[in-house]
Amino acid sequence: MWVCTIYSNEKVTERVLEQQQSLLSFFCSFVLLVHITRADLSYSVPEEMRPGSIVGNIAKDLGLEVGKLFTRKARIDTEENNQHYCDVDLKTGNFVIRERIDREELCGEKVSCMLKFELVLESPLELHRVSLLIQDVNDNSPVFPKDAMKLEIRESAVKGARYRVNEAHDADIGQNTVKHYSLQKNEHFVLSVQDDADGSKTVELVLDKELDREKEHDLNFMLIAVDGGNPQRSGTAVIHVTVLDANDNAPVFDQAVYKSSLPENSPVDTVIVTVSATDADEGVNGEVTYEFSRISERAKKVFSLDGKTGEIKVTGALDFESNSKYEMRIDAKDGYGLSSDSKVMIDITDVNDNPPVIHLKSLTNPIPENVSPGTEVGIINVQDRDSETNGQVRCSIQQGVPFKLVPSIKNYYSLVSTGQLDREVVSDYNITIGATDEGSPPLSSSKSVQLSVADINDNPPVFEEQSYSAYVSENNKPGSTLCSVSARDPDWRQNGTVIYSLLSGEVNGALVSSYVSVNGDTGVIHAVKSFDYEQFRSFKVQVMARDNGSPPLSSNVTVSVFISDVNDNSPQILYPAPEGNSFMTELVPKAAHGGSLVSKVIAVDADSGQNAWLSYHIVKSTDPGLFSIGVHSGEIRTQRDISESDSMKQNLIVSVKDNGQPSLSATCSMYLLISDNLAEVPELKDISYDEKNSKLTSYLIIALVSVSTFFLTFIIIILGMRFCRRRKPRLLFDGAVAIPSAYLPPNYADVDGTGTLRSTYNYDAYLTTGSRTSDFKFVTSYNDNTLPADQTLRKSPSDFLEAFGDSDDSSQV
Numbered sequence: 001m002w003v004c005t006i007y008s009n010e011k012v013t014e015r016v017l018e019q020q021q022s023l024l025s026f027f028c029s030f031v032l033l034v035h036i037t038r039a040d041l042s043y044s045v046p047e048e049m050r051p052g053s054i055v056g057n058i059a060k061d062l063g064l065e066v067g068k069l070f071t072r073k074a075r076i077d078t079e080e081n082n083q084h085y086c087d088v089d090l091k092t093g094n095f096v097i098r099e100r101i102d103r104e105e106l107c108g109e110k111v112s113c114m115l116k117f118e119l120v121l122e123s124p125l126e127l128h129r130v131s132l133l134i135q136d137v138n139d140n141s142p143v144f145p146k147d148a149m150k151l152e153i154r155e156s157a158v159k160g161a162r163y164r165v166n167e168a169h170d171a172d173i174g175q176n177t178v179k180h181y182s183l184q185k186n187e188h189f190v191l192s193v194q195d196d197a198d199g200s201k202t203v204e205l206v207l208d209k210e211l212d213r214e215k216e217h218d219l220n221f222m223l224i225a226v227d228g229g230n231p232q233r234s235g236t237a238v239i240h241v242t243v244l245d246a247n248d249n250a251p252v253f254d255q256a257v258y259k260s261s262l263p264e265n266s267p268v269d270t271v272i273v274t275v276s277a278t279d280a281d282e283g284v285n286g287e288v289t290y291e292f293s294r295i296s297e298r299a300k301k302v303f304s305l306d307g308k309t310g311e312i313k314v315t316g317a318l319d320f321e322s323n324s325k326y327e328m329r330i331d332a333k334d335g336y337g338l339s340s341d342s343k344v345m346i347d348i349t350d351v352n353d354n355p356p357v358i359h360l361k362s363l364t365n366p367i368p369e370n371v372s373p374g375t376e377v378g379i380i381n382v383q384d385r386d387s388e389t390n391g392q393v394r395c396s397i398q399q400g401v402p403f404k405l406v407p408s409i410k411n412y413y414s415l416v417s418t419g420q421l422d423r424e425v426v427s428d429y430n431i432t433i434g435a436t437d438e439g440s441p442p443l444s445s446s447k448s449v450q451l452s453v454a455d456i457n458d459n460p461p462v463f464e465e466q467s468y469s470a471y472v473s474e475n476n477k478p479g480s481t482l483c484s485v486s487a488r489d490p491d492w493r494q495n496g497t498v499i500y501s502l503l504s505g506e507v508n509g510a511l512v513s514s515y516v517s518v519n520g521d522t523g524v525i526h527a528v529k530s531f532d533y534e535q536f537r538s539f540k541v542q543v544m545a546r547d548n549g550s551p552p553l554s555s556n557v558t559v560s561v562f563i564s565d566v567n568d569n570s571p572q573i574l575y576p577a578p579e580g581n582s583f584m585t586e587l588v589p590k591a592a593h594g595g596s597l598v599s600k601v602i603a604v605d606a607d608s609g610q611n612a613w614l615s616y617h618i619v620k621s622t623d624p625g626l627f628s629i630g631v632h633s634g635e636i637r638t639q640r641d642i643s644e645s646d647s648m649k650q651n652l653i654v655s656v657k658d659n660g661q662p663s664l665s666a667t668c669s670m671y672l673l674i675s676d677n678l679a680e681v682p683e684l685k686d687i688s689y690d691e692k693n694s695k696l697t698s699y700l701i702i703a704l705v706s707v708s709t710f711f712l713t714f715i716i717i718i719l720g721m722r723f724c725r726r727r728k729p730r731l732l733f734d735g736a737v738a739i740p741s742a743y744l745p746p747n748y749a750d751v752d753g754t755g756t757l758r759s760t761y762n763y764d765a766y767l768t769t770g771s772r773t774s775d776f777k778f779v780t781s782y783n784d785n786t787l788p789a790d791q792t793l794r795k796s797p798s799d800f801l802e803a804f805g806d807s808d809d810s811s812q813v
């Protein structure tokens with residue numbers, strides 16, 4: 001991995017090891033190429049290409065379909081700065097130049113000028129390194145530092161003496177830099193060019209024929225520098241030679257090369273090095289002044305040279321990361337203008353002055369909450385511009401978030417989920433990533449990454465209760481509210497919007513929806529119609545809560561509706577029949593003792609509970625002390641023995657009340673006849689019945705009486721005619737008296753409404769009148785609440801009669 005370290009600190013290597021740099025870099029890229037991914041791309045283009053020029057086709061070179069570039073959001077990121085020289089055309093997959101690239105501006109004297117890009121693809125995240133080698137174009141001519149160079153040479157100079165002149169500089173590199181120098185033909189000088197170890201050239205004029213001041217005072221000729229480019233470019237300078245008298249000396253530097261190094265954070269005015277040249281001449285001629293003879297523009301900004309003292313000082317901010325090495329030439333001149341030069345090399349050393357910088361290269365935001373652990377959600381890149389350990393960075397992620405950093409290639413990390421996410425618990429993450437370098441002292445930085453979790457419809461609505469009960473009194477208004485159900489769904493927006501509905505089903509054979517309805521938004525359940533407790537007492541409906549997700553989730557709940565009784569039914573008197581519709585007479589034996597059961601009032605109430613709890617009271621009677629009624633049984637008993645003085649006809653009005661609030665009641669009249677014999681029954685009209693009977697009954701009676709009268713008259717006449725001489729009268733109709741059928745136990749339903757009497761019980765009744773007290777035995781269950789109301793209502797008159805006759809054992813006292 002050492003190779004990679006060098007690679008990552010490429011700038012240093014480039015500057016410090018200029019010669020080896022390209023080799024190492026190449027070696028390193030090769031190793032990385034193999035090590036990281038086979039899909040790294042490298043292209044090479046000449047500088048100064050027009051924007052829009054195509055460098056290559058990335059899609060083809062990566063083996064990707066062109067369409068994938070768009071769907072996978074391919075984009076180009078630059079590794080270090082924000083310059084966007086190139087971009088990828090998502091339509092064609094071409095890698096195109098966006099901005100003019102000037103190699104000289106970008107890389108200066110660097111031998112290899114490489115632009116590095118990263119191609120980021122999403123889903124799955126993928127990163128390809130794209131390197132673009134910028135080739136030099138011969139777009140710069142050699143330039144001499146000065147258009148005219150002055151040389152002052154003593155006439156005593158001997159043949160072979162060498163005079164250094166400034167070399168020309170060509171901003172291009174390689175072949176395109178200065179290749180040849182040539183000197184305009186002249187009598188005295190020839191040119192000597194030697195390559196120096198540091199890659200520069202030493203250009204010298206060599207004296208070929210001695211000078212003679214008396215003949216020539218000044219000499220002028222051209223020096224031409226030509227580069228190796230195609231086409232060639234050249235630059236010229238005029239050399240102006242002044243021939244001096246003998247015995248002048250040029251200054252001499254005490255070192256051919258001055259070397260110094262200083263840390264990048266050195267303050268302004270720091271003295272780096274002091275150059276010194278001495279001149280053997282005396283006086284003004286020996287005063288040496290210094291000046292930069294060749295210096296780069298960059299160096300000019302950060303260094304100054306004191307012309308008198310030769311001190312080189314820092315005047316600007318030194319930055320190892322942008323320039324780690326400076327080289328300049330210095331001329332020392334004496335009063336005559338004789339000069340010599342020396343070289344100054346300054347190395348800048350790295351200081352840990354750059355904190356790591358964290359770049360978020362890609363982020364899938366928001367991420368669905370159902371991603372499986374281990375899903376890559378982002379790519380982080382960390383840069384530290386410092387070199388060596390100062391630039392080595394460790395990354396960390398805050399504790400307590402379900403994400404981790406997984407080192408990927410070089411300075412890249414994947415942000416990977418480590419656990420199941422749940423938007424309903426944590427919907428947003430603020431992930432802090434820290435980076436610390438290994439410098440001394442270390443520098444660190446942090447970045448927070450906002451990540452939202454997108455909703456998935458993973459929660460069904462949940463009802464707040466396991467089941468719901470609604471209580472409603474019968475006879476409710478249609479549309480009244482029964483209860484409301486409520487379900488919660490913690491999902492987001494429509495995934496958590498709950499809609500209520502009624503599940504179809506049946507209640508008593510009818511659709512649920514004909515009984516209740518539910519408000520889809522609020523969950524309020526309404527009655528659709530009025531309920532009747534006497535019809536049914538409770539029913540159940542299923543309500544579904546469904547969210548609006550796709551697909552939707554739902555849950556069901558049971559709502560039980562309990563109908564409570566209202567005292568809406570008054571007691572119904574089964575026996576005796578309601579007043580006015582019948583003539584009922586009970587026979588009470590004259591010998592009845594106190595406490596004897598005489599009759600019984602039978603009533604039912606369709607309500608239940610208290611509302612059907614009946615009590616019986618005598619509200620009016622002919623002889624208040626004679627009869628009493630059982631408050632709860634309805635049994636009418638004699639309170640004392642019957643005496644001769646008691647009126648034969650006794651009339652009781654009985655009220656039956658239920659226990660509801662308010663209570664409802666019904667009354668009936670009971671006619672009691674104290675007699676041992678039906679024959680003693682007085683004429684009907686004598687009994688103070690209310691005569692407002694139905695017309696039919698009246699007609700019947702009138703008809704009966706008329707027929708009887710007519711028949712009797714007829715018989716009497718016949719008998720009178722036949723047996724008048726015998727004079728022996730006979731009792732007629734012994735033991736059988738015509739009692740109107742209406743005396744019978746009432747027809748609870750509608751028979752007495754029409755007045756139609758059925759012959760069957762008409763005659764049965766007649767025949768059982770012999771001892772009525774013992775014949776009337778009542779079934780206690782008539783008064784029993786457990787008897788279903790509707791059944792009671794359906795009982796036919798014949799059923800009653802059967803019941804009376806079949807229950808000898810039950811209630812006879």
Ligand SMILES: *[C@@H]1O[C@H](CO)[C@@H](O)[C@H](O)[C@H]1NC(C)=O
Pocket residue numbers: 430431432448450
């Ligand atoms: C995220 O965390 C960072 C560091 O703790 C904090 O500065 C920033 O305000 C937080 N942002 C949000 C949106 O909470």
Ligand SMILES: *[C@@H]1O[C@H](CO)[C@@H](O)[C@H](O)[C@H]1NC(C)=O
Pocket residue numbers: 454455456457458492493494495549550551
């Ligand atoms: C609801 O959930 C589905 C997946 O179940 C998801 O695609 C959709 O984006 C979610 N809607 C919202 C508003 O979050």
Ligand SMILES: *[C@@H]1O[C@H](CO)[C@@H](O)[C@H](O)[C@H]1NC(C)=O
Pocket residue numbers: 503544554555556
């Ligand atoms: C609710 O009931 C409906 C109809 O019976 C059924 O289709 C659905 O699966 C039930 N939902 C749940 C969560 O039990």
